[in-house]
Amino acid sequence: MTEMTLVQAVNRGMAEAMRADPDVLVLGEDVGVNGGVFRATEGLFKEFGESRVIDTPLSETGIVGAAIGMALYGLKPIAEIQFLDFIYPAFDQIVSELAKFRYRSGGQFPCHVVIRTPYGGGIKGGLYHSQSTEAYFCHTPGLKVVVPSTPADAKGLLLSAIHDPDPVIFLEPKRIYRAVTGEVPDGDHRVEFGHARLVREGTDVSLFAYGAMVGPTVEATESLEKEGIRAEVIDPRTLVPLDEEAIVASVEKTGRAVVVHEAPRFGGFGGEIAAVLAEKAFYSLKAPIARVTGYDTPFPYALEHLYLPNAEKIATAARAAVRAS
Amino acid sequence: MSAAPPIEPLPYAEEQAERILGAEWRAIATSAYRWMRVGRALDGRMQALQRQGRVGFYGAATGQEAVNVAAGLATDRDDWIFPGLREQLVALVRGHALATYAHHLFADDRDPSRGRNMPCHPSAREVHYVSMSSVIGTQISQAVGLAYALRQKGAPGVSLAFFGDGATSSNDFHAGMNFAAVWNLPVVFCCANNQWAISAPTERQTAATTFAAKASEYGIPGRKVDGTDFVRVYSMLRGALDVARTGRGPVMLEFETYRMTPHSSSDDPTRYQPSDWAMRAASHDPVARLQSWLTALGVLDAETIETIGRAADQQVRAAVEEAEATEPPAPASLTEDVYAPLGSRESPGTG
Structure with missing residues (x-):
């Protein structure tokens, strides 16, 4: 067990998954050199290099579209969308493509992408850095939707998401990224989906x-x-x-x-x-x-x-x- | 009725054909001709069946066969195809069985996609033909992601993104072109420009001189190609694939063709196409052009052409008959494949 914040637990989860499996990679805006605007990817660029911690051009549809293509060939991409509020250019990719690839192909093209994104208010972010639009995603069969509330769950649910065969929308409550700390199990700690x-x-x-x-x-x-x-x-x-x-x-x-x-x-x-x-x-x-x-x-x-x-x-x-x- | 328009012959002497297609040029061109006739026979049969109410929907590729067959023949086993609406023939040439495709068209119990997608939206993983939606352009950035994965895993393939002229206005055309160029990926962008996005002609889609011209500002070489000239399409594709395969980054090709049918079975082009369109299109019929060229060079004679045509018709009829006699998907399949089966941890792998 190690005491850490929720955002540190997210970071720890990604780092451990990337160490264990070379197919796991991270892509998004400012996730590389800068370590993410919330520092969720801090240190990953240095450890895993630019081909696995990818600074993308500024296009959410490009990020998710590219992540889908990577997943179709067996990589396990973790796409970071900087704020949930900015996910809508990728909504078509998520709702029309990611959620439906397995179904529409009769199981030939499973498409396992994790989309991590900070959501929610309480940080003085105004209209476009605060919203909680989880219901949009819950209404789309084919997606799994995950929301941790503790550091231990953040790591455990994220590791389950990375190893899940289906696409996962992983919503991180940014208001408590650093406001809560807690004991987080070391190693491959997973929290199974569907258990309150x-x-x-x-x-x-x-x-x-x-x-x-x-x-x-x-x-x-x-x-x-x-x-x-x-x-x-x-x-x-x-x-x-x-x-x-x-x-x-x-x-x-x-x-x-x-x-x-x-x-x-x-x-x-x-x-x-x-x-x-x-x-x-x-x-x-x-x-x-x-x-x-x-x-x-x-x-x-x-x-x-x-x-x-x-x-x-x-x-x-x-x-x-x-x-x- | 007006007289049949003159066919524009392909402009290659034997020596040129050999230089462009190689020593096997006769075999390549004849194989291409056979496949184009299969495509043409399939389009004719399926459009008729749709009118008879025997199949729900159909989107013909009539007029675009040279591009599809050239892509099927020019690509390698390791390459990946991200199709738009009219590239099914690429899958067939790459080895997807016509009988299996017919099951998809009839959305029956033996359709590999289990009757879930509309006709003309097949998924054929065994030939690296990726499942498509009906959404315009989304496959373009996906093709770029797959190319990234190919490079990341050290695989030799190239990812081909097919899309129509209308898709050049989509978000994902911009995103995909830009990402591929920034990441210097093995992607060949294939714009199948049939000059119509349903009712919108080229001049209402772009003010650029050509669609291919858009490529240069992304830092990608772009070329406009006569998409009804099989020899030219094949050679341009081979060149682009070579560039991509050898780490020299993405290429965009614009294949100009003439849409010879309605957009789909749900469309009435008399509402928007000029009255002389059909005549202009017919003079650029890629099948007729290849046929007249091969005839002039003595590669094909009337009897062989007749035999090839009859064989294509028979293949299509047999496939359709079998599919039409197959049961619809089992009701229980409706709720399957939304998620992986419980406890499953499968990875799609690289095959």
């Missing part, structure tokens, strides 16, 4: 949160605890595949559910969790399912503290759910 993490056990209400929202959600449980409300916190970790079993089991126990995410509410991933609960845990529910989310607006700059869910908003929603019955 029980962050905190409780009996009165289930709080579902991922990425940078796990922190404020845990903070909310502390104030709830003082009021005698024991809240359970579940971090799904992978949105696709989703651990429906863990989500349903938690609500069968608590009877109440609050879903938290930074993204706008309408069409957000929280709606999917709510739908799973409505379909599979309806008779266990003692209160309406609540969502604590961003507003249905573009991401604001000056007022981001109002936009983002925080411990207080989450606690309020949990309290209301408990008092409803």
Whole structure:
């Protein structure tokens, strides 16, 4: 075990995978000499050289398109998109190509690419360095969508992503790149997809949160605890595949559910969790399912503290759910 | 009806043919002619079947056969093809079985892509013919990535990106050309310019003098080639492949052809093509041009031509008959291949 930040864990995961397998390489803007704008690829260029840590021209569709071609010939590319907000020029490559290669070719052309990208608000990044648009990707069959919330999970999920035979969108909560530190297992530590993490056990209400929202959600449980409300916190970790079993089991126990995410509410991933609960845990529910989310607006700059869910908003929603019955 | 237009003959004397195609020029040109007739027979049969409602969709390559057959013959086993809409004949010449392709056209249970893609969108890994979408241009930057992988793994192949004239306006044309040049990769960019992007003619697609002219500003040599002249196409492709294969970087070739059919079975070109287009196209028919040249040089006679034509028709009929009699894909296949089977860790490898 080594204590490190989330971004260091991402870096460690890539470095170990690259040491173990010469087919693993990294490409993106500023990832080489500069070590990435968030320093996620720090040191890799020096260790693995320019042919495996590739500074690309400034084109997201070129980065993902090239990564697809590399994967078709058996390389294991990790494409870095500098911010999730800048991924849209590559959206066609991701949605029309990457996600569909295996299916449309009857399995002849599996296409294993990991796309790592920092997402989310709380860093004063305004409209174009803050968004959480995970739902777009979750809505595309063929992709897996992963969001770590701890350093250990960042490394473990990233190593699983690199060894997964399918394309993975790996969303890194940039707000907590350095804000959290934690013990990270050394060596080939992998966290299997489709298994939620029980962050905190409780009996009165289930709080579902991922990425940078796990922190404020845990903070909310502390104030709830003082009021005698024991809240359970579940971090799904992978949105696709989703651990429906863990989500349903938690609500069968608590009877109440609050879903938290930074993204706008309408069409957000929280709606999917709510739908799973409505379909599979309806008779266990003692209160309406609540969502604590961003507003249905573009991401604001000056007022981001109002936009983002925080411990207080989450606690309020949990309290209301408990008092409803 | 107007009289049949004069066919522009290929301008090569025997000595020139031998210099360009080598000592085996007769065999190469005859093989090319046979393949072009297969392509022509397939287009004719499939368009008729589409009109009869027996197949869902078809996009003919009529008028572009010289490019496709030359690419099939000029490339090596190690090379990779990233197709646009009309390059299926490249796969067939490289060894993809016509019978298998027919199963794809009928989207039946023996279609290697399991009936998931529209007709004319085959996937043929065994001949390095990459699966295509219907999206324009995306294959261009993918071809560049595969070329990177070839070099990274020390493999000898070249990656060929095919795309139409319309795709030169796409994001991925720009990205792919730029990446390939910056990385100095073994890519041959093949613009199959049939002068129409559905209804948009060349002058509404670009203000550049030619599509090939765009290459130079990326730092890539670009040449415009008469795409209806098999000999010229073949020799230009061999030259470009040699440049790419020997580490001298990417090349772009623009093959000018004449689209002799509608864009696809869903298109009505009388709405936008000038009335004399069909006549102009017919005078540049690549099959007729090769045939008249080979006849003039005494390589083919009328009887051989007749035999070749009949054999092509029979091949196509047999393949179509077998495919049409095959069951549709099993319902359970609908949900397969979205992800790898659970627990699978397979890598696509380099084959």
